[in-house]
Amino acid sequence: MKKALVCGGGGFIGGHLVSRLKEEGYWVRSVDLKENEFGNDKSDEFIISDLRDPKVVQDVVTEDLDEVYQLAADMGGAGFVFTGDNDSDIMHNSALCNLNVLEEIRKKRVKKVFYSSSACMYPEYNQMDPDNPKCSEDSAYPAAPDSEYGWEKLFSERLYLTYARNHGIEVRIARFHNIFGPLGTWDGGREKAPAALCRKVAQIEDGGTIEVWGDGKQTRSFLLVDECVEGVRRLMESNFSEPVNIGSEEMISINDFAKMIIDISGKTVSIKNIEGPRGVMGRNSDNRLIKEKLGWEPQMTLRESIEITYRWILEQVEKQKLISV
Numbered sequence: 001m002k003k004a005l006v007c008g009g010g011g012f013i014g015g016h017l018v019s020r021l022k023e024e025g026y027w028v029r030s031v032d033l034k035e036n037e038f039g040n041d042k043s044d045e046f047i048i049s050d051l052r053d054p055k056v057v058q059d060v061v062t063e064d065l066d067e068v069y070q071l072a073a074d075m076g077g078a079g080f081v082f083t084g085d086n087d088s089d090i091m092h093n094s095a096l097c098n099l100n101v102l103e104e105i106r107k108k109r110v111k112k113v114f115y116s117s118s119a120c121m122y123p124e125y126n127q128m129d130p131d132n133p134k135c136s137e138d139s140a141y142p143a144a145p146d147s148e149y150g151w152e153k154l155f156s157e158r159l160y161l162t163y164a165r166n167h168g169i170e171v172r173i174a175r176f177h178n179i180f181g182p183l184g185t186w187d188g189g190r191e192k193a194p195a196a197l198c199r200k201v202a203q204i205e206d207g208g209t210i211e212v213w214g215d216g217k218q219t220r221s222f223l224l225v226d227e228c229v230e231g232v233r234r235l236m237e238s239n240f241s242e243p244v245n246i247g248s249e250e251m252i253s254i255n256d257f258a259k260m261i262i263d264i265s266g267k268t269v270s271i272k273n274i275e276g277p278r279g280v281m282g283r284n285s286d287n288r289l290i291k292e293k294l295g296w297e298p299q300m301t302l303r304e305s306i307e308i309t310y311r312w313i314l315e316q317v318e319k320q321k322l323i324s325v
């Protein structure tokens with residue numbers, strides 16, 4: 001039986017990844033600052049601890065592990081990442097997790113590690129035109145991410161690559177593009193656009209208006225978490241050791257995305273665009289490399305994926321209403 005450690009296993013993608021590894025027959029240890037918000041934990045061992053502390057990392061990274069998945073990061077949606085208020089935490093906390101985990105992997109001679117980077121590391125100058133963003137893997141340099149979150153991801157990608165080069169550790173790096181789905185944060189300030197839009201639509205009365213940050217023309221692509229986990233597992237099983245995009249190529253403007261969710265809800269809802277943290281004007285995954293190297297591409301449309309998520313968030317909103325009555 002293979003043994004894996006999932007750092008950030010109490011988080012959204014981490015929780016789904018643990019479930020997938022268990023389905024595949026792995027023994028799994030998870031480490032996180034907190035338990036999974038929605039009780040989505042299938043780990044054999046769940047340790048609540050802080051990976052910024054090297055002593056903790058010494059204990060959780062053990063010689064018997066076959067693989068480590070490093071997803072722990074101080075992160076959130078635009079309201080957390082793009083305001084500037086959390087920049088020092090984002091850089092300090094996430095970099096420490098990566099530095100500690102990787103050094104311990106070296107000491108314990110663990111062979112393989114996965115690192116979750118982000119599309120936020122791509123340069124802002126290639127993402128000014130909402131209709132033609134460029135996010136091919138080879139467009140990363142000259143570097144100019146638009147957030148400190150993106151800079152930390154870029155630094156850590158390079159850190160992992162140095163450990164591969166100098167210590168022979170097998171490193172797999174994915175640049176995730178807007179992953180969403182059930183069992184993800186949907187309120188509280190760290191939620192990302194798909195969950196925030198689903199929540200707003202689920203909460204609003206028929207005939208009401210929801211607020212959408214920015215002018216609504218900014219474009220993105222979004223990927224359902226199950227598809228993301230499939231990509232991660234394929235990457236881990238492959239020999240491909242360079243950073244690669246894991247995302248969808250189905251680009252949509254934020255207002256059209258909101259309209260899609262409104263349509264799914266069956267309600268009549270208007271959109272009011274307001275000032276708010278927005279990020280780059282355009283971003284889309286470029287899947288040519290991952291298709292070529294791993295034969296991976298998303299299987300579901302955005303509409304099918306967001307419908308599953310909307311239904312789940314609607315349930316959460318209704319549960320919350322019952323509690324507050």
Ligand code: NAD
Nearest residue numbers: 008010011012013032033051071072073116118176178179
């Ligand atoms: P998440 O916030 O749900 O998961 C991250 C987890 O890391 C959280 O549970 C958090 O408690 C944990 N963590 C943070 N600091 C820690 C510490 N010091 N010690 C232990 N645990 C700690 O986020 P997610 O959406 O599941 O993202 C997982 C990874 O994927 C992150 O590295 C994120 O940057 C990356 N990523 C996500 C997306 C996305 O759209 N969700 C996009 C690009 C990259």
